[in-house]
Amino acid sequence: MxxxxxxxxxxxxxxxxxxxxxxxxxxxxxxxxxxxxxxxxxxxxxxxxxxxxxxxxxxxxxxxxxxxxxxxxxxxxxxxxxxxxxxxxxxxxxxxxxxxxxxxxxxxxxxxxxxxxxxxxxxxxxxxxxxxxxxxxxxxxxxxxxxxxxxxNPGCYPTCSILPLAPLLKKKAIETDNIVVDAKSGVSGAGRAAKEGSLYCEVTEGIHAYGVAGHRHSSELDQELSLIAGKPVIATFTPHLMPMSRGMLATTYVTAKRGRTAADLHGIIAQAYAREPFVHVLPLGQTPQTRHVRGSNLIIIGLVQDRVPNRVIVVSAIDNLVxxxxxxxxxxxxxxxxxxxxxxxxxxxxxx
CATH class of the missing domain: 3.40.50.720 (NAD(P)-binding Rossmann-like Domain)
Structure with missing residues (x-):
């Protein structure tokens, strides 16, 4: 040894x-x-x-x-x-x-x-x-x-949000001016210190947005997405607190470039991460759940075609502590x- x-x-x-x-x-x-x-x-x-x-x-x-x-x-x-x-x-x-x-x-x-x-x-x-x-x-x-x-080490929200977007921005397959990230996290993301907002009665049986239009992890998103795209990218990012101990789900809305379809975007992400040990891309039309990654180092990504022809919904899940x-x-x-x-x-x- x-x-x-x-x-x-x-x-x-x-x-x-x-x-x-x-x-x-x-x-x-x-x-x-x-x-x-x-x-x-x-x-x-x-x-x-x-x-x-x-x-x-x-x-x-x-x-x-x-x-x-x-x-x-x-x-x-x-x-x-x-x-x-x-x-x-x-x-x-x-x-x-x-x-x-x-x-x-x-x-x-x-x-x-x-x-x-x-x-x-x-x-x-x-x-x-x-x-x-x-x-x-x-x-x-x-x-x-x-x-x-x-x-x-990156933040949990940026990890869950950047990885699905990176291949699409690198290939210039999506518009950069209207990316929307709607993300949810378990309470462990707030840390172990005693805080009123993390008490059981404050979080159970409910969900709420926080850091709206000003969460600090927005800075990481701006930095990394802009670096990949080669130009300034500012995504709309809203985090939410969920009544669960661990887990994170990001639902990201993107607009495909003219002529691109959800199948194209799915193929770009699947090819980019084909050899990555901790990234799994689901078949087109399927989406992950936080319970599918609990305790693992995986990120699972799914894509679905929106009702609007050029809009695509990207869902990604990680364990926020792993x-x-x-x-x-x-x-x-x-x-x-x-x-x-x-x-x-x-x-x-x-x-x-």
Whole structure:
């Protein structure tokens, strides 16, 4: 057995942090050697997440207690809240040039500092590090990810929305001025911290839109869709909160270019992702459901011809905690460390 890479998880007491633990415990080429938490520092992981009681894991510690110059770590996952990661990552990269980092926050996803300041309400505090970051959507940036020192793991909504649109924009098969993304997410996307809007009575037996016309993930959509199209693209994006723990469904409405049909668009997407291990395209006319991807690193995409001849409806589904966060982060880790991309991510969706 080859030497295992030593892994640190910062923010292991949150949902994405615990999902990283779940996935990495069955990864044959890594060992979790360090985990941090804020309020839970000093506790065994089994006290925070009892499902991990059977496994030998390091106790949670505070980030401030770590000396990165001497820490025996090869790769760090940062599963910290947005806005708190910049200085942490900058200090790690300054202390050790050989440590690789996969950041699950939004702090390094935007390449333009002005865009970050606009959407997140403050200046970026690690601009020199930002220049090294690669947007970690493997299907689009695989080559750059492999040689990157810092991977900015994409948001869940952008992952679910960009992947179906990317081949269509690349082939110039759809109009770019009227893309509409209507997306729904499970409550785990809001994180584990106690919030009034995430309480059971606030979310059960109902659905509501939030961040209307101003959700921060719009910035990622603008950036990546414009990069692919080679010109500015601003999609209309509206997220909704669903009364379920995990899962994400994006229904995207596009207008096909003159002469293009739903079958044409379906063929473009199917061909683009024919060799991608975590993208599955359904036969034309079929659509996915969130239960079809629960617990897996898959994105499933379906296309349907609208009643209007040149309109096409594209439906995509992911598990927001796996392909939308921690699973994709492990996928990026595999690329950075030179492992097979699918290693540790072969889980089949859990149903029912």
């Amino acid at each position: 080859a030497t295992k890479a030593k892994i640190a998880i910062l923010g292991a007491s949150g949902y994405t942090g615990s999902e990283l633990v779940r996935l990495l415990l069955r990864h044959p080429r890594v060992e979790i050697v360090l985990m941090t938490a804020d309020r839970k520092a000093g506790q065994p992981m089994a006290e925070v997440f009892p499902q991990f009681a059977p496994f030998a894991l390091p106790d949670l510690v505070s980030i401030d207690s770590i000396d990165w110059k001497t820490a025996a770590v090869d790769l760090v996952f940062c599963a910290l809240p947005h806005g708190t990661t910049q200085t942490v990552i900058a200090s790690i990269m300054k202390a050790r040039a050989d440590i690789k980092i996969v950041d699950l926050s939004a702090d390094f996803r935007l390449t333009n500092p002005a865009d970050y300041a606009r959407w997140y309400g403050h200046e970026h505090h690690a601009l020199d590090v930002q220049q090294e970051a690669v947007y970690g959507l493997p299907e689009l940036h695989r080559a750059a990810i492999k040689t990157s020192r810092l991977v900015a 392909k939308g966060a921690s699973g994709q982060a492990v996928e990026n880790m595999n690329l950075v460390l030179g492992y097979p991309e699918t290693l540790g991510l072969e889980q089949i969706a859990l149903f029912p």
